[in-house]
Amino acid sequence: MASKKRTTIRDVARRAQVAPITVSRVVNNAEYVSAETRQRVEAAIQELNYIPNALAQSLRYQKTNMIALLVSDITNPFWTTVTRGVEDACSLQNVNVIVCNTDEKQEKLDNYINLLLQRQIDGLIVVPTEGYNGTMLENLFASHVPIVMLDRTLKVKGKGKIKEKIKGKGKRKGNHTVVRSDSVLGGYLLTKHLLELGHRRIMMISGSNTLSTGLERAEGYRNALDEFGIASDPELIRFGKFTQQSGYEITVDMIQHIHPRPTAILTANNFIAVGAQIALDEHQIAIPNDISLATFDEISAQMNPRPFLTTVVQNAYSMGYEAGQRLISLLKDLDAAAAEDIIMPVSLIIRTSTAPPRSS
Amino acid sequence: MASKKRTTIRDVARRAQVAPITVSRVVNNAEYVSAETRQRVEAAIQELNYIPNALAQSLRYQKTNMIALLVSDITNPFWTTVTRGVEDACSLQNVNVIVCNTDEKQEKLDNYINLLLQRQIDGLIVVPTEGYNGTMLENLFASHVPIVMLDRTLKVKGKGKIKEKIKGKGKRKGNHTVVRSDSVLGGYLLTKHLLELGHRRIMMISGSNTLSTGLERAEGYRNALDEFGIASDPELIRFGKFTQQSGYEITVDMIQHIHPRPTAILTANNFIAVGAQIALDEHQIAIPNDISLATFDEISAQMNPRPFLTTVVQNAYSMGYEAGQRLISLLKDLDAAAAEDIIMPVSLIIRTSTAPPRSS
DNA sequence: CTGAAAGCGCTTACAG
């Protein structure tokens, strides 16, 4: 059987007739190495096809130059775009990004965190999973590893430790900061738009009520109703999941059970919107003639080549980029965690899925 | 600023009043450690929240227990399913999988390979990118790192080294094997189905002609035509990319320029099919009344809740699982690379997108 | 059952 050993710095040193440390100097093109020696070493590196062992380097440097991005659903185009932003911000600083898909599963998140800590990851960007109540996030916050909480924060019922540690609004210590979109504003803008069109019975189909995004988008909805002096009907606010399935089910349920029917629906993300669309479609309820539909986030271009949904868009790329930058500054100085949360702006795009209600 | 140092085995040893090696024994629950000592050490581990440094372990073991999966497009549900198969096969053996998305870009593939080799990855599962002509794959084959080439092999024009090394059919040495679907058979089955329905002008829209999958699916198509004694019209075979865009463009081009129009289209993957569908739709060409459409791979459930396309399906999950298993056996014994390529079966699912041609 | 020594591959001081 062929030898499995990889070429080491010692092999190169022997071949170039120098000490290992000299090879190291050439590789890291540092300090004074005579042109002649350098050439000899470089030749040896070429000939032996030497690749430095990053494990040994990291062990010595006490730094891996790797950060991880833990996202909840890599198939969502929103997250692939965020990922691109993170990668671009990090590659400028020669930091490598490991992308891990938690698939909205707490065990996966916990496994990854554990694995990454073992592998001495320099820092983490974490999108917590729905309804998270695992233990690793707490461990993580207890560690000195810099963290950026992305998009969502956890809202735990009761005053758990995690809540305190994770909320972090205005907090001045700890090893993390938060980068997220202005969900409250987004919910407000969408609702206000519908109210201004004349809608009075507006249904909010949100995601998980264990996630800040789910709660805050509903909060913005309520704020707008308040502003217009409309009492919010509890029947018209539903929490579920941020999935197509959930959007579909809640919409069907609404169609069957809520009378009079709302004249507009507001969904808390793109997947929910698609589910709602399918349900409305199946029941021959026309958008916007019979019901208006507005949503957070764009539908993927593939599923929806000609966008027609009125939407609040988050700038996914910028959000990723900011998160990457912030984590890198934490890497350099953990105290930077004290800095304010980064709250990304959102903007309303009005398209043809929203119109005045028929009755008005 | 808070200390960034993580807890080491030495800290634990000090606390538990034992030697570091004893802590190591407890952690790896190996050999004889007295119950009393073990308890003391475990307590110290708990109290200090000790996490072993996998970098140091890997350096010592000369093994990382990590393999990487380099896929061409993580947004394609085919590849997410393959990924799940790889992960399941590997997790049974306590091997961790790093998933990297090359996005069909050669530079990304080369970067990842380089990075992963530096990080001493134990083995790789690689889906080469379209039109690859980089250098890292060659380096990789020159190394002793076990590799599984997945789904596609590279076809380089002329007899390049890479070609020889990668084709590997029946070869008895080297550090890799190939796991792929039976593309020739798939192309044959789809075409035969259309021929049996009475179609005689069948257009094949394939992907890249630098990839085995693109070429072999067209080969199966030609085989079936041969069998039915039909001369293949070069105008009716088109290579492009495995993308929706490419499928769309080629279909539009066909609609505008090819007369008489083919009565059936065969697309080499799901994305091409979606592009073709959209183009046909835009030109009010009905499926299957005006033209039949058959394809490789399923369309994602999201885009297509009620499947109606006649399809050759590859078992993506099994393919991933087999690839994972094969790589793990290579890890244990590189000579296993000598084993035969694994060629996964495909099967034809007939739905409503194919029907006899109108003229017949 | 427990520990001191040596070494995985590299780099940071420190000498020359």
Next chain:
DNA sequence: CTGAAAGCGCTTACAG
């Protein structure tokens, strides 16, 4: 400009 020693955190092989 070049190198010998020491150490990053861990475990193997050898002593006791």
